[in-house]
Amino acid sequence: MTVWDSLKKPIFCLAPMEGVTDRAFRGVIAAAARPDLFFTEFTNVSSFASEQGRTNALNRLKISATDSPIIAQIWGKNPNHFATLASSLKSLGFSGIDLNFGCPDRHVNRAGGGAAMIRTPDLAIDCLRRAKLNSNGLPVSIKTRLGFTYLEEYKDWLPTLLKERPAALTVHLRTRKEMSKVPAHFELIPDLLALRETFSPETKLLINGDLKSRAMCLDLWQQYPSLDGFMLGRAIFDNPYLFSKDNHVPTKTELFNLLNLHLDLYESNNIEPLKHYFKIYIKDFNGASALRTKLMECKDVESIRLVLRAGRQDRSCRRTAAYERGPASATPATAGGRDSRPAKRTVDRKRANAPLLKSKNLI
């Protein structure tokens, strides 16, 4: 039995996010409220296959006990390199292998990987087959988009993949061209379910894109009970307790504790990437913005701890009324991308994600 068969439906996954879902952040989310399945950031198969790239690739593939079960996401365009990396993942502790056939990043696509695979289906299938043949029994899944340029592409592209009987297929409900600029195409879920039924009934089908909360997913699941699961990405920036079963809205203290844990787990001497996460933890109380500014000026982890300690004790830092109300739960009715949250939260969220998203065309 593979990990995909062992998890209860609906399966909740934290989406792979480059520069976000590294080992430290996964540790934080595991401590807050873990999803059923974690994914790594994507790792390039050709880096792993090369002498110069291997150490870096292996670093990206380090996992902790609290990550388990976790799936390694890999990308590239060289079938031999897919085989090489796939053959190593079981011994590294992974429960599955996911092929990234959906990343819209220009550099990734120019290198022939990610969503570019939608335009080279024969190569995609070759890579998939080589990964499967060399996976030492690990299940191989795929994450992709509906098409590269046109929405209708899904009618050929998804059957092409499904005919290979992947263990699971996660569809980000947009084309590559649409990036994340248009609402996800929830209206196509019935078509996707029908394609899965026709071409590979045993493949787990998960959807991704614009899923804002567990409650929203459960509403969708009531509507489409044959969906196997949901993959949520950016919503974790709004609430690290996203996967809690009771829709937990964290207190200021809980969020401070999570940032402290993130500092404990952080492994690099370069603290600049760490600063991208501050807005996840330091928000929604009077003085949050000023405290974040102080944190951004820090030069090392120890000074971050000191600033945090002072901020924790500052009794003027009370939570704002808007925050006390908690996040408005999104429902399928708003699933078309229109956010039902108060305008203030929407603006805050965009700001929160800006540093993570600006430099990366990953969504």
Ligand SMILES: Cc1cc2nc3c(=O)[nH]c(=O)nc-3n(C[C@H](O)[C@H](O)[C@H](O)COP(=O)(O)O)c2cc1C
């Ligand atoms: C910062 C960032 C990095 C991402 N990196 C990856 C990645 O490494 N692999 C991948 O398959 N998707 C990646 N994505 C896409 C997400 O997995 C997901 O498909 C996308 O964000 C849409 O889902 P959401 O609306 O729940 O965020 C990334 C997205 C973001 C925001």
